[in-house]
Amino acid sequence: MIESLKGILHKKDPTTAIIDVGGVRLSVNITLSTYEKLEEINSSIELLTYFNVREDAMELYGFIDDNERYLFKQLTSVNGIGPKSALNILSGTSPNTFKKNIINGYIFGLIYNITAFYWIGSNSGADVITVVGSLIAAVLYLSIYWSIAGIIVSIIPTQQKKEIEYFKIKFFQNLKFGKFSFINTIQYQKVNQVDDPDLSFTPLALNVPEWLTRSTIAFSSDLFNRALYIQTGFTFKFFTDYYADQYNPLIGEFVSQNNVKIGEYPMVDFFLNSKIQQTRVFLKIENLSGKIEHIINEDTKYDYYAAPYTPYRDFSIRFGLVWNFFQ
Numbered sequence: 001m002i003e004s005l006k007g008i009l010h011k012k013d014p015t016t017a018i019i020d021v022g023g024v025r026l027s028v029n030i031t032l033s034t035y036e037k038l039e040e041i042n043s044s045i046e047l048l049t050y051f052n053v054r055e056d057a058m059e060l061y062g063f064i065d066d067n068e069r070y071l072f073k074q075l076t077s078v079n080g081i082g083p084k085s086a087l088n089i090l091s092g093t094s095p096n097t098f099k100k101n102i103i104n105g106y107i108f109g110l111i112y113n114i115t116a117f118y119w120i121g122s123n124s125g126a127d128v129i130t131v132v133g134s135l136i137a138a139v140l141y142l143s144i145y146w147s148i149a150g151i152i153v154s155i156i157p158t159q160q161k162k163e164i165e166y167f168k169i170k171f172f173q174n175l176k177f178g179k180f181s182f183i184n185t186i187q188y189q190k191v192n193q194v195d196d197p198d199l200s201f202t203p204l205a206l207n208v209p210e211w212l213t214r215s216t217i218a219f220s221s222d223l224f225n226r227a228l229y230i231q232t233g234f235t236f237k238f239f240t241d242y243y244a245d246q247y248n249p250l251i252g253e254f255v256s257q258n259n260v261k262i263g264e265y266p267m268v269d270f271f272l273n274s275k276i277q278q279t280r281v282f283l284k285i286e287n288l289s290g291k292i293e294h295i296i297n298e299d300t301k302y303d304y305y306a307a308p309y310t311p312y313r314d315f316s317i318r319f320g321l322v323w324n325f326f327q
Contacts, residue, residue, distance in 0.1 A: 006046040028062035032091040162194035209239040247307040260308040278324040291315035
C-alpha cells in the first residue's frame, strides 16, 4: 500500500502528474481539481495516493487532500464504477458540491455530475446508457451513508452513552356550547442530555419540537327530523421548529440529524362528515392554509415539510363514501 508520494513535480497536465521521487519518475493519475491546485514545475509536492493493481497494469491515483481521496474510494466501492470512472466523476465537480448534492437530495444534479464526462468521446448514446444504471445506483448508495456538517460523517447506528431526560406537559380540553365543540391540545416538551466530553459538539439524540398545538372547532347537528347527521369544522395544527429526524425512503428508516430544521408553519384542514340512514360520506380538504397563502402571494415559499427534504402533502381534497346495503 502506497499512502502518499513526496517529490519534485517534473510534468503535469489535467489528467496526469509525473513526480520525481529520489530519481524515479512516477506517473500519477489525477483529477482536474487536483491539477488546478498543483505547484509549478520543479516544485516540491506531496500527493495522497490510491494504488490500484490489475492483471495487466499497476496504477497510481493522486489526490491533493484526504477529502477527495475518501470520496474516490466510496465511488469505487460501488459495482460498475472503477477507478477511471470515479476519477472522471470527480473531475466534473468538487467533492464538497458532490456531497452537498447527496445530502440535499439533488438527485438530478448528481446524475448530471456523474454522467457529464461520459458524453465526451462517446461514439453513440448507447455508451452512456450502459453506465447510467450503475451510476444512479451509486448516487442512491451514497445518499444512504453520507451526511455533512462541515466534515464527512458516516450515518451509522450509534448508542447514546449519556443520560437523556425527557420532560412533557400536555393539556387537553373539550368544550361544548350547544352544537359547537372546541377541542384543544397543547403540549410542551423538553429534552436534556449530558454532553459527551470526548466530542467538541454533542448532537441531540432525541429531537422533538418544544411546543405543539392542535385545535378543532366543529359544528354537529341532526337535520330533517334526524334523517341527516352532519359534523363540520376546521382543524388547526402548529409546532415550533426543530431538528426533525430525516427520512430515507430507500431503506425505510429515519436518521437523527442536527443540520436542518422544519416547523413554524400553521396548517389548517377543513372536514365534513355526514350520515344519511346507513350511508356515510366524508370530505376533507387538507392544507387549506397553503392554498390560501399562495393565492394571496404566488411567490410564497413552500416551507411545510413532514421531514427534512420530504415535503408535506400540498393542498388536496379527500372524499369517501360508505354505503351499507343492510341495516
